[in-house]
Amino acid sequence: xxxxxxxxxxxxxxxxxxxxxxxxxxxxxxxxxxxxxxxxxxxxxxxxxxxxxxxxxxxxxxxxxxxxxxxxxxxxxxxxxxxxxxxxxxxxxxxxxxxxxxxxxxxxxxxxxxxxxxxxxxxxxxxxxxxxxxxxxxxxxxxxxxxxxxxxxxxxxxxxxxxxxxxxxxxxxxxxxxxxxxxxxxxxxxxxxxxxxxxxxxxxxxxxxxxxxxxxxxxxxxxxxxxxxxxxxxxxxxxxxxxxxxxxxxxx
Amino acid sequence: xxxxxxxxxxxxxxxxxxxxxxxxxxxxxxxxxxxxxxxxxxxxxxxxxxxxxxxxxxxxxxxxxxxxxxxxxxxxxxxxxxxxxxxxxxxxxxxxxxxxxxxxxxxxxxxxxxxxxxxxxxxxxxxxxxxxxxxxxxxxxxxxxxxxxxxxxxxxxxxxxxxxxxxxxxxxxxxxxxxxxxxxxxxxxxxxxxxxxxxxxxxxxxxx
Numbered sequence: 214x215x216x217x218x219x220x221x222x223x224x225x226x227x228x229x230x231x232x233x234x235x236x237x238x239x240x241x242x243x244x245x246x247x248x249x250x251x252x253x254x255x256x257x258x259x260x261x262x263x264x265x266x267x268x269x270x271x272x273x274x275x276x277x278x279x280x281x282x283x284x285x286x287x288x289x290x291x292x293x294x295x296x297x298x299x300x301x302x303x304x305x306x307x308x309x310x311x312x313x314x315x316x317x318x319x320x321x322x323x324x325x326x327x328x329x330x331x332x333x334x335x336x337x338x339x340x341x342x343x344x345x346x347x348x349x350x351x352x353x354x355x356x357x358x359x360x361x362x363x364x365x366x367x368x369x370x371x372x373x374x375x376x377x378x379x380x381x382x383x384x385x386x387x388x389x390x391x392x393x394x395x396x397x398x399x400x401x402x403x404x405x406x407x408x409x410x411x412x413x414x415x416x417x418x419x420x421x422x423x424x425x426x427x428x429x430x431x432x433x434x435x436x437x438x439x440x441x442x443x444x445x446x447x448x449x450x451x452x453x454x455x456x457x458x459x460x461x462x463x464x465x
Numbered sequence: 466x467x468x469x470x471x472x473x474x475x476x477x478x479x480x481x482x483x484x485x486x487x488x489x490x491x492x493x494x495x496x497x498x499x500x501x502x503x504x505x506x507x508x509x510x511x512x513x514x515x516x517x518x519x520x521x522x523x524x525x526x527x528x529x530x531x532x533x534x535x536x537x538x539x540x541x542x543x544x545x546x547x548x549x550x551x552x553x554x555x556x557x558x559x560x561x562x563x564x565x566x567x568x569x570x571x572x573x574x575x576x577x578x579x580x581x582x583x584x585x586x587x588x589x590x591x592x593x594x595x596x597x598x599x600x601x602x603x604x605x606x607x608x609x610x611x612x613x614x615x616x617x618x619x620x621x622x623x624x625x626x627x628x629x630x631x632x633x634x635x636x637x638x639x640x641x642x643x644x645x646x647x648x649x650x651x652x653x654x655x656x657x658x659x660x661x662x663x664x665x666x667x668x669x670x671x672x673x
Contacts, residue, residue, distance in 0.1 A: 231673075235474060238477055239475075240477070242608070242609055250608070252529075253526070253607035253663070254526075254607070254608075254662070255612065255662060256664075259670050260633060260634060260669050260670070261671075263590045264673060265587070265588065266587050267539070267547075267600050267615075269551060270547040272539065273548070273549060273563075278501055279499075280499060280501070289498060290496075290498055308473060323484065333484045334494060335483060335572070347498045349487050349491055385481065385488055393602065394673050397476065398481045399479045400480075417479075417609050418477045420477070423474065426476060427476070427479070449474060449476045451475055452472065
């Protein structure tokens with residue numbers, strides 16, 4: 214057992230607080246166009262609290278948490294061949310609101326297969342299950358906040374919202390950061406998909422620019438010739454102020 | 466012309482959807498893929514402190530259990546120390562305790578459980594002490610942005626009465642939505658903690 218802490222200063226000190234969340238960039242809880250939100254949305258105002266140690270800290274991850282193929286959805290569930298579909302790379306950078314890369318951040322991804330079906334015991338869509346595709350991956354960002362996955366482009370699929378609703382092709386992404394306050398789940402969409410504009414889940418977001426930032430452009434420069442195309446998707450988590458430390462007297 | 470402020474905007478949240486388990490808890494989705502999985506077992510056998518089970522359900526506005534919910538918990542050790550480099554307290558680190566759990570409800574019953582230890586008190590703002598608590602984060606289909614709340618303990622009445630966050634809740638009646646009820650069952654300490662997303666008993670959720 215070891216003890217951490219500064220022997221000189223016995224007061225409890227805080228690293229900088231995180232910026233206030235701009236709720237206008239996020240979907241409100243109650244969005245009747247997305248029918249499931251109607252009974253699952255809190256109706257009372259959220260309680261605004263000051264950030265304490267409980268909010269400024271969060272689980273930390275390292276390479277012991279993930280395996281060597283976890284980021285490669287083309288190979289990480291291959292049984293007797295590779296999955297069917299368009300081979301792609303998804304890459305980008307996790308940054309905070311000041312533009313700094315966020316290192317050692319766990320990014321988890323999950324998606325449907327090329328036919329639009331999830332490997333999930335509750336998914337009953339008639340598209341086939343791909344025996345070689347699990348549909349999930351995870352990686353840690355590097356020192357500059359960069360991450361990448363290799364995968365198959367997911368297919369769109371129908372869902373029960375309106376009678377004839379189809380989800381645009383998308384990849385779910387779950388992002389940590391060094392604090393529980395930065396926890397975020399989002400969805401990445403693909404440039405050029407006509408289903409994006411009419412998707413009730415996309416349209417829970419009131420801000421058009423915030424929607425635009427969820428659409429990954431084709432990035433030919435990051436593609437691998439004769440192998441796979443690439444899509445670039447940058448992710449922004451909450452930024453923070455910083456307090457003075459002996460080893461960082463400049464603050465920010 | 467003043468200079469622009471040029472801050473980036475946080476990426477917009479989107480619902481985790483009904484199949485969140487594929488990415489975050491594949492065994493629940495019905496298959497095994499990763500060597501190491503994140504689970505609801507927060508405390509190992511050697512973790513110091515009182516070993517407890519937390520059990521409950523998440524209800525929607527009609528009183529129906531949300532059976533596809535996924536929760537994450539974050540807490541301090543029995544000494545009230547977070548396993549994080551920015552916890553500068555002069556307290557021992559329990560190397561056997563990460564403090565984080567990932568929890569799925571049962572697809573049939575909606576019941577979730579967490580196996581952990583009871584945390585110690587941790588510092589709040591301005592020299593105040595916070596009562597022992599566990600932070601919770603909740604996502605599911607129909608939840609557009611993860612909901613954040615806290616779980617406090619019924620056997621900490623004095624500490625709860627002095628807790629700076631509980632005291633921020635103007636309606637005293639609503640404070641009890643954050644307090645888990647202690648009981649013993651088969652020699653184990655079990656705390657019951659239901660979460661209500663909506664309605665008269667709506668749990669207090671936080672904007673942090």
